[in-house]
Amino acid sequence: MGDREIDSVVFDIGGVLLDWDPRHLYRRLFDDHDEMADFLATVCTSDWHRAHDLGVDTLQSCQELAREHPRYADMIMAWSDRGEEMIAGQIEGTVEVLAEVRAAGLPCFALSNMEPDKFELRRDRFAFMRWFDGCVISGIEGVAKPDRQIFEILLERHELDPRRTAFIDDSPRNIEAARALGIEALRFVSPAELRSDLRQFGVAI
DSSP, rough: OOOOOOOEEEEEETTTTTEEEEEHHHHHHHHHHHHHHHHHHTTTTTHHHHHHTTTHHHHHHHHHHHHHHHGGHHHHHHHHHTGGGGGEEOOOHHHHHHHHHHHHHHEEEEEEEEOHHHHHHHHHHHHHGGGGGEEEEEEHHTOOOOOOOHHHHHHHTTTOOOGGGEESSSSSSHHHHHHHTTEEEEEESSSHHHHOOOOEEEEOO
16 A cells, blocks of 8 residues: 555445444334344345345335235335435544545545435435535446446546545455456545545545
């Protein structure tokens, strides 16, 4: 780290800038923690949700799954109807880093797995979502991280040099995919560590 000069920074959103976790919602709906965990492991699974990130209509998907699991129909429909309650709020420290990177004069981009309608909602809800010089959103593109193609879309659309681009994500798989393309990928652990990592690349924050 530190042997390349970074001239653009790309942020993941969920888990980096927004505290998104389905459990934030479902803790309110389940009295039994073990039942909630089983529900998220076997009914509203991460594999099922990935289709939403690829652009499948969330409401229709929930309706279909509810017919398969009538016992949990209300819980499943909450994924669509109350999805914004999965966000506890913005991660203030990372939003501050984003603001500092922009103030340092570096262009900032978002690369996120997210449903198209949720992206629009969150862009209205959170001011920082309107700070980016460009956004590549999986549900709009029809391809999601860690697929190589979505990184290529980002690089080509915004004419970014991967060797001079820092990419921040909390997922090890996404980090590996970015590094395979020569991008300087930084695993997000905390805002403090992120600030330190970017400083090592010479970013004046």
